[in-house]
Amino acid sequence: MTPDIRIVLIQTSHPGNIGSAARAMKTMGLSQLYLVNPLDFPHPKALEMASGADDIVNQAIVVNDLAHAIGDCTFVAGTSARARTIPWPMQSPRELAESIYKTPQKVALLFGREQSGLSNEELQRCHVHTQIPANPDYSSLNLASAVQVLAYELRVASLAQLPITPAWDYPPATVEAMENFYQHLESVMVATTFLNPKVPRQLMTRLRRLFNRAQPDSMEINILRGILASVANALRSAEK
Amino acid sequence: MTPDIRIVLIQTSHPGNIGSAARAMKTMGLSQLYLVNPLDFPHPKALEMASGADDIVNQAIVVNDLAHAIGDCTFVAGTSARARTIPWPMQSPRELAESIYKTPQKVALLFGREQSGLSNEELQRCHVHTQIPANPDYSSLNLASAVQVLAYELRVASLAQLPITPAWDYPPATVEAMENFYQHLESVMVATTFLNPKVPRQLMTRLRRLFNRAQPDSMEINILRGILASVANALRSAEK
Structure with missing residues (x-):
């Protein structure tokens, strides 16, 4: 069994970021995109930035309440750049991806607003929080870059058993x-x-x-x- | 000793991608950017996309020949999306990052053109090639996303306590x-x-x-x- 993974973007301001996030998802083999109250969607800029991932943008499910995006999931992880008042279980992106592939479930990964991230209420809907280990002096990853890093870790975890080195052209010397x-x-x-x-x-x-x-x-x-x-x-x- | 790492972008077409790549670098604590024959640089779009990473864009070193970007380096890795006629040593981004932190050197990471990547001649200047394990049906990562993934792996490696290979008797050749x-x-x-x-x-x-x-x-x-x-x-x- 493989995990069933969706990406949930909450109140994204710039439609171009939705397209870029879709592209990042598709490069890593993810396809389910949920948009909670996007500010400006549908929008041609989303398709433009999606490049060849316009299928993901076109199939995105738009909802007006986070509950509708995650209600049928069994595991929810939220990306967070800040430490919160009440500490929550934390996993690095790598630990998160590995745990998702060790125990496959119906998973939602939440990404917050470009400026302010996820609200405390949204973070409290999560089973775990994850934080990309960014430069403390400049931690502002673009939304699509954050999606790219998480999706990349998920893909590496999904491939973990596969060797990547291609066959060499001649046998080694004796x-x-x-x-x-x-x-x-x-x-x-x-x-x-x-x-x-x-x-x-x-x-x-x-x-x-x-x-x-x-x-x-x-x-x-x-x-x-x-x-x-x-x-x-x-x-x-x-x-x- | 820590490795001395530069990012080298070759013949980038869109100045916005240079800015986005600079932002990706800065979020992961990298700062040295070399541009080989950029098509349209300097350009306001580069600074706009850099967001708060305009210092990296402004300090970027522009050269007209790859040799000037890597001549003083001792280890060169090239990103490649395709298998080549003559197989070259391959490392996954993770293996590459870990090896760079295990044996610190003066390192250049090469990223090719948006459309066509690195040429065969450029790839032959490299000690190893690395390939982001993308979806085979859609492997087209945005340039800045590719920089983000490699820079992220380098940051994770830098934060891990990796054993350092014992000192060699002579410094590596440039x-x-x-x-x-x-x-x-x-x-x-x-x-x-x-x-x-x-x-x-x-x-x-x-x-x-x-x-x-x-x-x-x-x-x-x-x-x-x-x-x-x-x-x-x-x-x-x-x-x-």
Whole structure:
């Protein structure tokens, strides 16, 4: 079972912010948008800012009371920038997202007004509060940015089991191939007089550390061997 | 020691996005903004969208070449929405942020054009690529939203008590030192005829990926340059 998540924007002033929030939601795979008493909606600016997420704006459910936006939910979280008089259970966005995916429910995430956020009464409807850990000297995230961060954490939590690294194009070099490369490198350095075998110092150690750190793939080792062979050939030709 | 982090926006079309990105940065405590060839900057729209982050917009450093934005950095990460022909080391935004705080360096985070992102050449300047795990059916994050997500992950990492990797023996090589090394390597490969400049194929791309992955320190780059110089010298002596 996956959680059923809606975003609830309360009394948003600027219709452009509704569109930007819809775009942020869609990039993270969310689609249910509730608007409680938006000041100016519908509005062409909302669709303009939504870019390709106009479906979410068009399907947004507009209500005139917060109760109608969250009545059928089982878990409500409110975003808050300030500490309140009566402390409420707090979760970081990450903790919130992880807990939502650990215990799937019907979830509402509330975002308040651009200027004043959520009222105390609205915050008291929440099970938990969450606060984006912003710069204390300048904590004013744009509404859509706040939606983006929460939606991003939800998406990361939803993908938590999935590896993201794409397949590499060549298999890694074997230890034997690496050893052959190091011997080849050493012999070329001796040939160019860069390495004095009587006073080797830490040269090969440093080169081993460098190339082992990179964990070359088999094609990369072929290229490096090709370079070394071309040096040896060029030296032989020049000597003739 | 804490990492020294800059945000680099490349050829941003809309000045409003520069302002929104500055606001996103400031909410997460970042302040260094570099602009490579912005299409329309300075512009009042940038200051308007920055809201209270106009100091970051006003202090932004405008350059006409990516090299000038990252030359003194030791670690470069590029945001990418697409898989490339030659796979590059990938980190999720979270892994990237954690690694940046585990091993503090001089870091540049690159963000590409609104429509087309970073070019292949720009991506090849990077040590790692990072991809925000967006909805595959609609992955088009607004530029400032992408900055917000990365900056948020950096802030969360900065607030966590991450173990610091023990000190290395030499400082990491700068981007400029790496570029000089790549030019030197290329010229030696041409001299030995390993590289045909008329048919370069993917050779330099693969070598860049290999050495960027290893993140050589300054001593290691000195050694590699020394090997290359010794090859050139040996060829000259042999020709006499």
